[in-house]
Amino acid sequence: MLDIAFAKPALPESGALVLPLAEEDLGGGLVGEWDRLLGGSLARGLAAAEFKGRKGQVVTLFAPGGGLSRLVLVGLGKREALDAGGAEAAGGHAVAALGKEGIASIDARAIGGWAGAPADIALGAALRAWRFDRYRTKEKPEDKPRLTGVKVLCDDPPAAKGEWAARRAVADGVFLTRELVSEPANILNPPEFADRLRKLEKLGVEVEVFGQKDLEKLGFGAMLCVSQGSAQPPRMVVMRWNGTDQKKRDSKPIAFIGKGVTFDTGGISIKPAGGMEDMKWDMAGAGVVSGLMMALAGRRAKVDVVGLVGLVENMPSGTATRPGDVVTSYSGQTIEVINTDAEGRLVLADVLSYCKKRFDPAFMVNLATLTGAIIVALGNEHAGLFSNDDDLAKRIEEAGKSVGELAWRMPLGEAYDRQIRSDIADMKNVGGGRAGGSITAAQFLQRFVEGCPWAHLDIAGVAWGGKDQPTVPKGATAWGVRLLDRLVAEHHEGRQAQPAPAPAETEEAAVSGAGSASPAVLAEGTPGSEAPLPAPDLPARPAAEPAPAPRGTRRPATRRPRR
Template sequence: MLAIRLVTGPERPDTLVLPVRPEGPDPSAALVPTASPPADDVRAEATALLPVARLTGDAGEVREHLRPGGTPSRLVLLGVGAGDEQGWRSAGAALARAAKDETHITVALPADAAAALRGLVEGLLLGSYRFRLTEAGGAPALAEVDVVVPDPDALTPILETARTTAELTRLARDLTNTPSSVKNPEWFAGQVAAAATGHPDLHLRVRGPEELAAEGFGGILAVGGGSASGPRLVELDWRPADARTHVVLVGKGITFDTGGISIKPVPAMKLMRKDMAGAAAVVAATLGAAALRLPVRVTTLAPLAENMVSGSAFRPGDIVRHYGGLTSESTNSDAEGRLVLADAMAYAVRELKPDLLVDLATLTGANAVALGKRHAALYSENDQLAADLLAAIDAAGERAWRMPLATDYVEYLGSELADLHSSPARGAGSVVAALFLREFTGDLRDHWVHLDMSAPSWSDDADAELAKGATGWGVRGLLRWLATLG
């Protein structure tokens, strides 16, 4: 992975990156004052280049200028937009792609470097991401980045926070991108165990099919019953001694979704390796809480199953008995995610008794219909909790929009055969799915947030810090939010 080092001035005469920002009528840009100003001749040359190159200073704009025999030998002008953290994040990602053939670069930051540093580092590490199994060609040449800051010691904690956040977002991307020919519930649980190794304060328990049956996790067993790869329930617990708040994170972990007997059409099935992106995000966020030693207890529950077609698959119209005893009727086996989440949430409320409950799930296509590809749908009855989480998600460079838990639609959940109907065919798909999950929150009903994040979990193209493929959505936002709870 890219090595990033904090320095007080340029130490190598190869490539120097200077930030520029919009100024005056478009197109027009100006150099951003940096903590370690470039030499007078370099500054004069860069200033003269700005109008010639018709730079705007927009975040992510990159122009390279060769200086044969000069020091530095290359000069890169990097647009950072308004210079806020997101601008620097987009700039860092664009720089990582533009400089992929370099081996080392030096980036100059402004004197007020905290937000710039965090954004730049996350952008560099996320923009340079390549999926380890399927990416063609060799690794990018860029191996080292020196970042010029006024006080490296004071800014080292910000560097480490940004690095940890990006590394765990990359882990979530890796888990989500992995083909389902490799990734089944047992494999996923093994990856969590391997990642948790070395963290003595992390506690891991993995329930297999026999334990799930003995303890009454009927939803997970129903969804996973059609696969030769049995379901699992991963429980990962970060339990610092000074924690005052206990948060349970639940993530949908369908390692492949055929739709079951209600089988999907081929176009809708081809990306269903991503149907465990919620589980990947909450696992990565918990590992991040431990790595950053956040003073908040975090327990992740990842219900894992393959939703397959076979003689043992659950049928449309079957009645599922969930953990704790509530029953649901499902007339669509492709509405499987809410069944595994319901089990995990009921277990969390009854047995773990946390202060706050948050679930992340690639749950509905209706989320994308309502909000497009970039926003998750957020549901909560707690205004302050919703506002806090939305603020953290926004600060992290992710996007979500609060949606209503419309009481008018509760009647859709009525069933003549069970306590609830899990897949009513009456519209408002994302809202109704959230209302179904709310039935399993018990006493935590007003301390619960549901994030329907199917659309933003995957990007069709590289864009700013997003790579093509899995985005790792939710890791950055959750870590920002958890850091506020200490």
């Protein structure tokens, strides 16, 4: 676990020191101050290493004096272009360079211009330090990262700590998503996934789990046709965070829906063997929705949100759906299944229809690793964004840019919709060929939103990273958690996320699980301790509405969210 602390600037007695510097800072007072404290070694090191402060440039000076083991210089680029993303990247670069250090201090004073800069550095450090090591039993101690804590040096540590609290909650949501996406499919099957989400109740989230019989009773014919070839039973999980005052509640909730195929063989339309192991993360959309709900609850977001995930395993067997079968969806529309490997849209069809009918949300956003075609179109830099609402699409694009999770708007239209017409049913689940495959998939989903403002994010190209990025280690990215949290904070709370106390350590460990390097905020100069933050005013939560509920499922009692 990476401990995060904030303190006044001072020369550390030991460990490493990180100096993020813009190009304009090299001859400034901050460099001169540290150079005097280090006996001139900083100036000599800058000259010898030809450090120019270019964005992303990292130089390490060993044994610079003053008891330090190393001095790490991180370039910020031009000061005029520096923003929160640059501060986060600096924190991430620092952690990457400090893997063998036990503790480090980062001077945040060179990153000025906004109050949250020290907390942004801390966020970048925490995000980069995460690693999934639950199943590593033979790793040598010298190969393991040894960094346990980061102290961010700044002029106002209490204010920085307040800014960090909400960011920490979002980081915890990111870590939950990364963990879920990283788990192997023999561990994280639909029932196990659903059981883990029940732990979000400790944060004040209402959780309902629908099993096989519940889904049959509801008429989820599209979703159930995907799971019927597997020995693992399906689940749908409905999560509700009620963050507004019940007495003043007069608006509709907003809804997020995730595809959760915990392993996708393709079914009878089986995939090639090469690379099939990657299909353990075909549940990344559900993972993002789960992490988002944790983030919103963790920072006590003043908004009403529902999150729904459809969880299935797609396997070939004697009971599996065959190409050419016709199924009836929850909406009553019939679907000719041409390709059983186009299964995610079948899961989402029923969950979208159910969400619209039960909650009548202000808008719905679904996330899914839906098509390989979106990777052909956009590569691994952007998610595909499809929407029937221009304002919603614009807000998603802007939120993504602000946190470095980019989405590119793709077209929808009648010409594409005609491609999924069936000769014997209301529609078929694929178009007429390979061309425009991500678009025809989105057209299919649009048939189940019933006019509700809606956006579909195809995250097949961005859910998993093949190399390290400044704040994202190789592997599960949790792309979408921060984007959607920012969307909610900027447009649906009426203000930015407010500082809130983090959940108790025992609760955090129960939700995040082993293998997550979840950060802890420390009181200034007090290693291992956490000073309490003032609790925000929390609204009372209403009783669950009398909507279709799974038989035998316990509804959480009405109570205030845990502080």
